[in-house]
Amino acid sequence: MVLQGVGIGRGLAVGPILRMPEPLAEPGDEPSALAPDAEKVRVAGALAATAADIRLRGERAGGSAKDVLDAQAFMAEDPTLRDDVNARIDSGKTGERAVFEAFAAFRDLLVSMGGYMGERATDLDDVSQRVVAHLRGVPAPGVPDPDHPFVLIARDLAPADTALLDLDKVLALITSDGGPTSHTAILAREKAIVAIVGAVGALDLPDGETVIVDASRGVVTVAPSDEERAAAEATIAARAAVADVPIGPGALADGTPVPLLANLGSVDKLAEAIEKGAEGVGLFRTEFLFLDSEHAPTIAEQQAKYTALLQGFAGKKVVVRALDAGADKPLSFLNDEPEENPALGLRGLRALRAHEVILRDQLTALANAAADTTAELWVMAPMVSTVEETRYFVALARELGIKTAGVMVEVPASALLADRILADADFASIGTNDLTQYTLAADRLLGSVASFQDPWHPAVLRLVGEVGRAGAALGKPVGICGEAAADPMLAVVLVGLGATSLSMSPAALADVRAELARFTRAQAQEFAELALSANSAVEARAAVLSAATPLTTQPTESE
Numbered sequence: 001m002v003l004q005g006v007g008i009g010r011g012l013a014v015g016p017i018l019r020m021p022e023p024l025a026e027p028g029d030e031p032s033a034l035a036p037d038a039e040k041v042r043v044a045g046a047l048a049a050t051a052a053d054i055r056l057r058g059e060r061a062g063g064s065a066k067d068v069l070d071a072q073a074f075m076a077e078d079p080t081l082r083d084d085v086n087a088r089i090d091s092g093k094t095g096e097r098a099v100f101e102a103f104a105a106f107r108d109l110l111v112s113m114g115g116y117m118g119e120r121a122t123d124l125d126d127v128s129q130r131v132v133a134h135l136r137g138v139p140a141p142g143v144p145d146p147d148h149p150f151v152l153i154a155r156d157l158a159p160a161d162t163a164l165l166d167l168d169k170v171l172a173l174i175t176s177d178g179g180p181t182s183h184t185a186i187l188a189r190e191k192a193i194v195a196i197v198g199a200v201g202a203l204d205l206p207d208g209e210t211v212i213v214d215a216s217r218g219v220v221t222v223a224p225s226d227e228e229r230a231a232a233e234a235t236i237a238a239r240a241a242v243a244d245v246p247i248g249p250g251a252l253a254d255g256t257p258v259p260l261l262a263n264l265g266s267v268d269k270l271a272e273a274i275e276k277g278a279e280g281v282g283l284f285r286t287e288f289l290f291l292d293s294e295h296a297p298t299i300a301e302q303q304a305k306y307t308a309l310l311q312g313f314a315g316k317k318v319v320v321r322a323l324d325a326g327a328d329k330p331l332s333f334l335n336d337e338p339e340e341n342p343a344l345g346l347r348g349l350r351a352l353r354a355h356e357v358i359l360r361d362q363l364t365a366l367a368n369a370a371a372d373t374t375a376e377l378w379v380m381a382p383m384v385s386t387v388e389e390t391r392y393f394v395a396l397a398r399e400l401g402i403k404t405a406g407v408m409v410e411v412p413a414s415a416l417l418a419d420r421i422l423a424d425a426d427f428a429s430i431g432t433n434d435l436t437q438y439t440l441a442a443d444r445l446l447g448s449v450a451s452f453q454d455p456w457h458p459a460v461l462r463l464v465g466e467v468g469r470a471g472a473a474l475g476k477p478v479g480i481c482g483e484a485a486a487d488p489m490l491a492v493v494l495v496g497l498g499a500t501s502l503s504m505s506p507a508a509l510a511d512v513r514a515e516l517a518r519f520t521r522a523q524a525q526e527f528a529e530l531a532l533s534a535n536s537a538v539e540a541r542a543a544v545l546s547a548a549t550p551l552t553t554q555p556t557e558s559e
Helices: 036-061 063-076 079-090 095-113 121-136 183-190 226-241 267-275 299-312 349-354 356-371 387-399 412-416 418-424 432-440 447-452 458-474 488-496 506-516 521-533 537-547
Strands: 002-004 006-008 012-019 150-154 170-175 195-197 210-214 219-222 260-264 280-285 317-321 376-381 404-409 428-430 478-480 501-504
Touching (some): 012 170, 012 226, 036 063, 036 121, 063 121, 095 121, 170 183, 183 195, 280 501, 349 356, 356 376, 412 458, 418 428, 418 458, 432 458, 488 506, 521 537
Parallel strands (some): 150 170, 376 404
Antiparallel strands (some): 002 219
16 A cells, blocks of 8 residues: 655655654543632643743754744743633633633634644644643653654654654654645754655554655555565665765756755854855745844844845855745734735735835845845845736835845746746746645645645646746746755756756755756756656656656555
8 A cells, every 4th residue: 555645855764653642632621620820820830831841842953943942932922822821711711721722722813824824733732732731740742752763653743843853763754734844844854854744544554564655756655565675675775875965066967057055044044054065045034034023123133134144155146035924924013904815815025015114124134235245145026926016026126226136936927927027037936835835726734735735746847847938038047945946856857947046945955966966957858848748746756756767666556
C-alpha cells in the first residue's frame, strides 16, 4: 500500500512507525469546587509556567524554531485570552474548562481568518494542552521516547515538539494534516528531517508497521517487500557515500548560473544564510518588523534594521518585500475592518495603497539604507494582480529613491499578464505558495485539501512558464521565492521554465545546489516539458523523476 503526501526535501528513510499519543481528554464542564479567585491563581501560574517552558525549548532549539516558540509563548501570555479565561471562571467554571473553552474560541477565530493567522491555530491547540496538563499535574502530550529509532506519525506536530525532536531516533516524520508551508514543514526542512505532510490515511497505520518514507516523491510505502526495503536501504547508503557539492555559486552542469538566495524573516538569520552559501537574499519578509507593534515603526527604526541586513550582504543582491500584511495578518494601524474571506481581501499592496504613508515610510527607509551600504537593493510589491498596480508601485518606488523595483507574482492574473507587467517592472519574483493556493482554489493551511496544494501541478507550472517566457523576451529577471524552490528536483524544472534565480530556506541550499549540478539547461527544459504534459501533480513529479533516474525507489501499486 502506498500513501501520497507532500514531501519536504529529498530524503529517504526506512523504519517502524510510532504514533503520537492522543491529546488530553476534554475537561468536564462541572462547576468548580474552588472560589473564582483561587481558580484564577491556579490558571495564572499554569499560563506563566507554560510560557516559560516553551521559551526554554526555544532557547535549546535555536534557529527559526526559537522564533516560532517565542511567538507561541506569547499566546500563553495574551491578555485578551487571559481575560476570557477569567470571565469563564467567574461564571463558575473550573480553570481547566475555562482554559479549554477560551483557547477553543480563539482558535475558531484564527481559523476563520485564514492565512497567517489561521496557521497559528495548531500552535494555539498545543498551548492549551500544555496549560491544561499543568493544571492537572500530568505530563503534556509529546513525542514518544522508545529505545529504538522510529518513524513518527502525527495528525500535526506542535512547534515545541518539532523543534526538539531527537534526530538520533526520529528517522522520519509523517503527518496527516498540514501543507508545505505549515510550521511542521518549515521546521522539518530547517532541521533536515525526512518528512511528508498531508498524507491522508497515515493515522490508520498501526504502531510497529515498517514503512519507506520517500520525501522526494511524497510517497509512504507501507509494509514494503524485502526487495523494496533492500533497494531503499541501498539508496540511503549510496547517498551517504556521495560527497556534498562544495559551497559555491549555484549552477547547472553546463555552467549556466542559477543564483541560490535565502528567504529570511529576520536579520538574526544572516550568519546562517552566509554559512550555507547563500549568494544573497531573494526574499526578506519585512512584516516581522511590524507584527508585534501597536504602531508603524518610524523611518529611523526601519532603516536601522534594513542597514544591518544590507551590510550583511555587502556587494550582493538583497530582495526586500514591501510589507505583506492585511486582513490575514491584521495590524491595528493598517486594518480595522474584519473580512469574511481575508485571503481575497484587502491585503498586500492593496492594504498599503489604502495607507500610503506606511508604504512611503518603508520605501524611504529602504532607500536610505541602500545609500549607506554596497548591497544591491531590489524591492518588490506583494500580491500584485494588475498592470495598474505595477505602474503605481514602480513609480512610487522610483520617486522615493529605489533603483530596482519589481513585483511578486502570486495570483494567476499577474502570471497571465506577465508580459505587460514586466514591461513596467524591473523584475518578477514568483511566490509559489500563494500562486498554488489561488490556482487550485485550495487553502494552503488545510490538511483536508493538502493534496491540491502541490506546486508540481501542471496548471501552476504553466503559469510559472508564462512568467519565465515573458522575462526572457523582455530581458527581465524572474526569481522563485516560494517553498517550491526548496524542492531539489522541482527547482530544476523551475529553471527549465525560465526561472533565473531560486530563493529558499538556508537549510535547503545544499540539496538544491547538488541537484542543479546534475543536469544541463537542455535537460531542465526537457523535464519542464514533461511536467507540463502531465495531467496531475503526481503524474508530473513521477514523469520527471523517472526521466531524471534519481536515486529513489519506485512506487508500488496501491493494494
